[in-house]
Amino acid sequence: MERIVEFMAMGGYGTYVWPAFGVVLAVMALLWFASMRGWRKSELDLRALRESRRQEEIAKE
Amino acid sequence: MTRKRRRIYVIGGFMLIFATAAALVLTAFEENIVFFYSPTDLAQKLKQEPFPPNRRLRIGGLVEEGSIRRAPDGLTVEFRVTDTVEVISVRFRGITPDIFGEGQGVVAEGSMAADGVFVASEVLAKHDETYMPKEVAEALKKAGQWQGEKNEQRTE
Amino acid sequence: MSMHYFANPTHFTRLAGRIQQWAGGLAAGLLIAGLYLALVVAPADYQQGETVRIMFVHVPSAWMALFCYSFLAVASAVALIWKHPLADMAAKASAPIGAGFTFLALVTGSLWGKPMWGTWWVWDARLTSVLILFFLYLGYMALWQAIEDSQKAAKAAAVLALVGAVNVPIIKFSVDWWNTLHQPASVLRMDGPAIHPSMLWPLLVMALAFKAYFVTLLLARMRMELNLRRIRALRLADRTS
Structure with missing residues (x-):
């Protein structure tokens, strides 16, 4: 317990060290999920569009 | 091929001129930098x-x-x-x-x-x-x- | 197999999917290892104490800020000269990642500057040129948004990217050319690194983690761009038929 407290204190600089690591992980995670979601959505949209195109072709015949 | 080469020269020349201009400006304002x-x-x-x-x-x-x-x-x-x-x-x-x-x-x-x-x-x-x-x-x-x-x- | 094979969008998609998975796993693994090394294993600095740990995220962020812009500029030059759509997409995809890292370099630098220098911010040559880099990224992304015609947007953005490339050597050498509050380079310098190995290793692991992260997101964003273009092309075909 004492060691955890000491670790969190970072020699009295915890108020600078932890926000620095926090903001890095937060921004990297945000950008990661935004990019992956955008890519997945584009994948689904493209598939749906191609599927509807195929249906139309079949309907025409 | 010649068009590509021309584009390379144009971009290269443009970059060179711009870099020179930037260098001149930075030297001129050295005091302030x-x-x-x-x-x-x-x-x-x-x-x-x-x-x-x-x-x-x-x-x-x-x-x-x-x-x-x-x-x-x-x-x-x-x-x-x-x-x-x-x-x-x-x-x-x-x-x-x-x-x-x-x-x-x-x-x-x-x-x-x-x-x-x-x-x-x-x-x-x-x-x-x-x-x-x-x-x-x-x-x-x-x-x-x-x-x-x-x-x-x-x-x- | 030549470069032309991968320049083909279909081949690119197939290969990119595989690389993206590997790079993603590598990024996660290296990041966890790097965080452990940086926060637990690495010793405190003789002078800066525990604040030196901020270096392990600040320096890799700053490196990536410069690396992403260099990548963006080279891709833009390739796009202008060879007119290959994948080069446009690579440039466009790297911009938000670079902007993110530049933001992080600025914020973590500020959080490090306050306890060590005694100030959150100064207008010295290094800090100011990095702030300009951040605005260049924002301007680049805004240009893509502002111009409707994607071919025109690509051209305008590429020209801006090349103009802004002048800032990259200015950032790198600002600490050598002018008196700055920011210290000179510690790792990439003529006489070899000025960092003790016990701190250099965690730094390099973090830097590699950030590189792998960049590759992962770059490929995901490029594949997204490719899909969006295909969607646009299909819709356009709808309208004309």
Whole structure:
């Protein structure tokens, strides 16, 4: 317990060290999920569009 | 092929011209880009023209060994800034950064007082680019290999 | 197999999917290892104490800020000269990643500057030129948004990217050319690194983690761009038929 407290204190600089690591992980995670979601959505949209195109072709015949 | 080659030349030439222009602008504004003057820079400036009092500027260098004097009020501190050629005395009232100390890099903002002392309103610590654990630093000092602060200021 | 094979969008998609998975796993693994090394294993600095740990995220962020812009500029030059759509997409995809890292370099630098220098911010040559880099990224992304015609947007953005490339060497050498509050380079310098190995290793692991992260996101964003273009092309075909 004492060691955890000491670790969190970072020699009295915890108020600078932890926000620095926090903001890095937060921004990297945000950008990661935004990019992956955008890519997945584009994948689904493209598939749906191609599927509807195929249906139309079949309907025409 | 020739069109591609022409595009390469156009872009290359354009970049070259732009880089040259940028270099010229930066050289022209060198005075304004420099963040602080070394004691030697300042001495040279003072030689060229008498310094207008109350003109604010920044000086930077190393805090001379054995020069820090703290007043009994606990807030006022006096020290000398050196670039190993010229020395400037500095007076400052306020809280100094944690790594401020003798032999350390420092940048002070303020103006020259009538008595030739630089009165600072802000003191910032400047550290060099070496990083090592405490034990290594102590071992180096013990072995007489210590090089101290390496960020000697440019003196041109 | 020549470069032309991968320049083909279909081949690119197939290969990119595989690389993206590997790079993603590598990024996660290296990041966890790097965080452990940086926060637990690495020693405190003789002078800066525990604040030196901020270096392990600040320096890799700053490296990536410069790396992403260099990548963006080279891709833009390739796009202008060879007119290959994948080069446009690579440039466009790298911009938000670079902007993110530049933002992080600025914020973590500020959080490091306050306890060590005694200030959150100064207008010295290094800090100011990095702030300009951040605005260049924002301007680049805004240009893509502002111009409707994607071919015109690509051209305008590429020209801006090349103009802004002048800032890259200025950032790198600002600490050598002018008096700055920021210290000179510690790792990429003529006399070899000025960092003790016990701190250099965690730094390099973090830097590699950030590189792998960049590759992962770059490929994901490029594949997204490719999909969006295909969607646009299909819709356009709808309208004309």
